[in-house]
Amino acid sequence: MGHDPISMSNREIDRYYIIRKLLEKRIATTTAATQLALSPRQVKRLKKRVRLSGKQGLIHQSRGRQSNHRLPEVKRTKIMTLIRTRYPDFGPTLVTEKLTEKHQCIVSDETVRQLMITAGLWTPKRGKYKGPHRQWRARKDTFGEMEQFDGSYHHWLEDRGGTGELCLLASIDDATGKITKAVFAAHEGVVPVFTFWRDYLLKNGKPRAIYLDKFSTYKMNQQVARENHETLTQFQRAMRELNIEPITAHSPEAKGRIERLFQTLQDRLVKELRLQGINDIVTANHFIEVTFIPDYNKKFDVVASSPDDAHRPLTAKEQSSLDMIFSRQESRVVRNDFTVSYQNTWYQLTPDQPVTVCKKDGIRVEEWLDGSLKLRLRGQVLNVTVLPERPKRLTTKGPWILAKTSTAPRTPWKPGPNHPWRKRNYHPSTTTNNLIPSQG
Secondary structure, eight states, X not given: OOOOSSOOOXXXXXXXXXXXXHHTTSSOHHHHHHHHXXXXXXXXXXXXXXXXXXXXXXXXXXXXXXXXXXXXXXXXXXXXXXXXXXXXXXXXXXXXXXXXXXXXXXXXHHHHHHHHHHHTSOOOOOOOOOOSOOOOOOOOSSBTSOEEEEEEEEOTTTTGGGOOSEEEEEEEETTTOOEEEEEEESOSSHHHHXXXXXXXXXXXXXXXXXXXXXXXXXXXXXXXXXXXXXXXXXXXXXXXXXXXXXXXXXXXGXXXXXXXXXXXXXXXXXXXXXXXXOOSHHHHHHHIIIIIHHHHHHHHOOOOSSOOBOOBOOOHHHHHTHHHHTSEEEEEEOOTTSEEEETTEEEEEOSOOSSOOOTTOEEEEEEOTTSOEEEEETTEEOOEEEOSSOOOOOOSOOSSOOOOOOOXXXXXXXXXXXXXXXXXXXXXGGOOTTOOOOOO
């Protein structure tokens, strides 16, 4: 058999062997149709073409020919001349728009893309790695069952009033898509986040869960925290005391509802603040709470599957302890002179205390949102005074004795003239046990 002018694909070669068996009457037409996954009518057509043309009958007749829809060579040359002279650094889509607007040359963007790739003016992007399959998660059924929370840094006021970049803290209900609260803050630290959720709980109650990312305010990412699950951030500790479950997402897509909200707000909210002429944070927060959030929720919220509200009201004990819960807390140990150090400041425990205080007792230092400081032991706030400087170290041991400290400088000891160290041939290994050095 002669040399094929057009090479056959593996699929066509497999077809040829099956059709040849059919021509040799080794298999039936229905069997060939099953093996080729074709209809019996199509198998009969292929059988006829192989009988007349041999292997070439299985090759598509359009292979090797130019497409009937191919641009004329004159038009292709004109397009490439325009691209090289005027739009060499443009993308294919933008080039197509400019060809239509300015040169009345109507052509598809894919055709322009292929022309630019052939000419070396455009490098096709690599296909995006899709990674493992992520299954879509349905919304929660009830309002307040889960709140998605995050912070977004942006020039929300477009630098009016010298505000610069601000952080918008926002929460959105997973079941209804409602913005439950949004407020501008300087950063996404512990104090702004605590202030946000303290006001949220006083207004709405406690949600069942909060869905957030792995920012250091919400989750400790160090190796020691992964090995010891009792190592908590201030936020995790506060949520545990309130019986609210914090859920950390492993990717931005997992909490896509709050991420998409910020994309929308960076477009809509920025323009609304500009139209209102708002230049400061206080006015912006008031506008968001009173005007923007109600209008937004009226347009974009959805109806939850269940009409119930999963928010739990605060108990009387939780309300009275809310300032204590939303405080930055650290542990300290009472020193021998009944002082405690916190952030380079020394505090003296006074003699009159609501509970008995002993040395080495572990106390809890609470830094409240209003800036006040509380030292607590066994649930009671201790009485303290601020010391102007670090107290002197005690020199006399005893549980309740404050001894005077010597302020004279210490004189270094010098060996006497007959001390073995002053001997020329002295070596520690040659010194006898009976040799008693003079103290001078």
